Amino acid sequence: xxxxxxxxxxxxxTTAAMIPLSAHSETDKKKIKPALLNPNPLKxxxxxxxxxKDWDIETIIRxxxxxxxxxxxxxxxxAHKVEVNLTPAQRAxxxxxxxxxxxxxxxxxxxxxxxxxxxxxxxxxxxxxxxxILLAHDVGAxxxxxxxxxxxxxxxxxxxxxxxxxxxxxxxxxxxxxxxxVRICVHGSKTNRPSVIKKIIDYSQSPHVYVNWNCNPxxxxxxxxxxxxxxxxxxxxxxxxxxxxxxEYPFRQxxxxxxxxxxxxxxxxEIDGNPDPVRFLKYYRALFLAYQDAI
Numbered sequence: 001x002x003x004x005x006x007x008x009x010x011x012x013x014t015t016a017a018m019i020p021l022s023a024h025s026e027t028d029k030k031k032i033k034p035a036l037l038n039p040n041p042l043k044x045x046x047x048x049x050x051x052x053k054d055w056d057i058e059t060i061i062r063x064x065x066x067x068x069x070x071x072x073x074x075x076x077x078x079a080h081k082v083e084v085n086l087t088p089a090q091r092a093x094x095x096x097x098x099x100x101x102x103x104x105x106x107x108x109x110x111x112x113x114x115x116x117x118x119x120x121x122x123x124x125x126x127x128x129x130x131x132x133i134l135l136a137h138d139v140g141a142x143x144x145x146x147x148x149x150x151x152x153x154x155x156x157x158x159x160x161x162x163x164x165x166x167x168x169x170x171x172x173x174x175x176x177x178x179x180x181x182v183r184i185c186v187h188g189s190k191t192n193r194p195s196v197i198k199k200i201i202d203y204s205q206s207p208h209v210y211v212n213w214n215c216n217p218x219x220x221x222x223x224x225x226x227x228x229x230x231x232x233x234x235x236x237x238x239x240x241x242x243x244x245x246x247x248e249y250p251f252r253q254x255x256x257x258x259x260x261x262x263x264x265x266x267x268x269x270e271i272d273g274n275p276d277p278v279r280f281l282k283y284y285r286a287l288f289l290a291y292q293d294a295i
């Protein structure tokens with residue numbers, strides 16, 4: 001009898017284990033959660049310098065909404081035509097269209113830069129930045145990207161770093177007074193190094209100057225990636241991501257560090273939008289490995 005009871009009990013247990021998920025109650029199904037699911041991932045957007053450069057506002061909203069992206073950073077001079085020549089009514093219309101869309105916020109990406117030893121050129125870039133800060137305010141953009149953009153040959157590096165810092169302080173204060181963050185991109189000749197950007201920010205002596213991290217290969221050089229990240233972590237208000245499949249860039253570590261500082265901003269994809277099946281396969285493989293914590 002004991003043997004028969006054992007066999008019967010074992011058979012019932014096996015049968016229960018083989019019952020498909022659909023046979024369980026709705027209450028049971030609600031208790032089942034995906035393994036290793038991160039309920040608070042970083043937010044993703046698109047920077048329109050390459051992909052989306054030819055899209056108008058309607059196309060941007062439609063495509064990014066369909067792809068479940070949360071923000072857009074509009075590159076000035078592109079097909080979106082969000083420029084300083086817009087009338088007050090047109091600016092209000094741009095603001096309303098994005099506000100009524102599923103996108104959470106927008107920002108602008110300008111090409112203004114402050115490294116030129118020519119004082120006339122420098123002044124032109126500073127005043128141009130201010131014009132676009134007012135545009136950003138009017139269309140509801142929360143920030144604007146600018147550049148240092150180089151340490152020119154033949155000019156003492158410290159002099160240029162101080163010049164860029166001083167210019168940033170001026171436009172940063174103007175931006176603060178108009179509700180717009182000014183974000184210097186870690187980009188350019190020598191100004192693509194976090195250590196240089198840190199010096200520039202220190203020279204600015206301004207609490208209203210922020211950083212757009214640019215995911216450059218140089219981020220892993222000098223004293224290492226985490227050291228470089230820590231130099232700028234208190235100032236990061238924007239991120240540009242490029243090719244996620246690149247094995248040389250520590251994206252997993254980067255995302256972990258961003259989460260660790262409670263980063264609430266957006267990570268914007270600045271990638272080429274041309275059809276490229278090989279690149280797609282690289283992305284697919286990267287995601288495949290990431291799901292297994294293999295990269």
